[in-house]
Amino acid sequence: MMPGYPLLETLGIKPHLLILNKMDLADLKEQQKIIQHLEGEGLKNVIFTNCIKDENIKQVIPKVTELVGSSYRYHRGENVEFCIMVIGVPNVGKSSLINSLRRQHLRKGKATRVGGEPGITRAVMSRIQVCERPLMFLLDTPGVLAPRIESVETGLKLALCGTVLDHLVGEETLADYLLYTLNRHQLFGYVQHYGLGEACDDVASVLKRVAVRLGKTQKVKVLTGTGNVNVIQPNYPAAARDFLRTFRSGLLGPVMLDRDILQSSPQADPCLALGPRDV
Numbered sequence: 001m002m003p004g005y006p007l008l009e010t011l012g013i014k015p016h017l018l019i020l021n022k023m024d025l026a027d028l029k030e031q032q033k034i035i036q037h038l039e040g041e042g043l044k045n046v047i048f049t050n051c052i053k054d055e056n057i058k059q060v061i062p063k064v065t066e067l068v069g070s071s072y073r074y075h076r077g078e079n080v081e082f083c084i085m086v087i088g089v090p091n092v093g094k095s096s097l098i099n100s101l102r103r104q105h106l107r108k109g110k111a112t113r114v115g116g117e118p119g120i121t122r123a124v125m126s127r128i129q130v131c132e133r134p135l136m137f138l139l140d141t142p143g144v145l146a147p148r149i150e151s152v153e154t155g156l157k158l159a160l161c162g163t164v165l166d167h168l169v170g171e172e173t174l175a176d177y178l179l180y181t182l183n184r185h186q187l188f189g190y191v192q193h194y195g196l197g198e199a200c201d202d203v204a205s206v207l208k209r210v211a212v213r214l215g216k217t218q219k220v221k222v223l224t225g226t227g228n229v230n231v232i233q234p235n236y237p238a239a240a241r242d243f244l245r246t247f248r249s250g251l252l253g254p255v256m257l258d259r260d261i262l263q264s265s266p267q268a269d270p271c272l273a274l275g276p277r278d279v
């Protein structure tokens with residue numbers, strides 16, 4: 001989930017664990033570098049997870065127990081239960097994490113709603129039990145984004161990870177940024193996936209071919225001097241939506257959106273892997 005300064009500032013002295021979810025979608029070839037980078041930012045407790053396949057989920061509760069146990073806590077003698085708050089950007093998988101913890105530790109199913117769009121969790125609900133020993137409860141919270149995103153590019157990465165509704169940024173703008181990123185990282189899975197023949201950096205041309213391939217075309221009436229003519233036009237927004245959906249489901253391969261940050265300064269901004277860093 002989103003790490004970095006806001007988390008440290010907000011949580012202050014409270015012990016916290018950074019869970020980088022959707023690890024299945026992220027290119028983790030440089031996992032060690034990611035860990036080092038985060039350590040340089042003061043984030044020492046990091047776990048990569050996949051809440052769909054329950055990967056690494058079993059590490060969470062022991063780590064939380066250790067962190068809470070080694071930190072100062074009022075009334076620890078009287079109150080033995082743990083109450084943990086899950087905080088993260090929208091759509092990163094906070095509710096999925098709670099459900100996954102319950103599957104692993106309580107053999108219980110869904111307790112909190114999961115959705116493919118940001119903003120599924122609207123209010124802080126009552127606490128949800130995730131473990132018996134130690135007795136641990138989690139509070140699901142609505143996704144939060146920093147009030148000010150420091151650059152347009154960071155905003156685009158966050159949008160690409162599905163943290164804001166696509167139409168607010170524009171599906172075609174997002175598709176353009178996705179294409180630019182894939183080409184820059186030389187990830188040409190999209191060429192094969194859509195049978196394009198070759199890589200291309202012109203988003204209109206890619207979306208046109210995607211639309212035709214998927215049969216997402218529409219009849220449009222064009223008024224000419226000699227009468228109306230029906231022409232078939234590619235449905236660019238539908239093609240852009242498909243491109244984004246395919247990317248987010250991992251079908252275009254794992255991606256590390258913050259590769260540049262990792263390669264440049266170790267003190268730069270929090271690293272965003274997506275496929276999602278959501279990791």
Ligand SMILES: Nc1nc2c(ncn2[C@@H]2O[C@H](COP(=O)(O)OP(=O)(O)OP(=O)(O)O)[C@@H](O)[C@H]2O)c(=O)[nH]1
Binds near residue numbers: 022053089095117
């Ligand atoms: N590929 C992949 N998808 C995941 C993972 N965890 C969650 N998802 C998917 O991500 C989407 C969002 O999950 P939620 O658990 O609703 O996310 P949230 O952070 O609670 O969302 P908000 O309530 O909007 O803040 C859903 O479609 C989940 O199925 C994961 O580890 N890998």
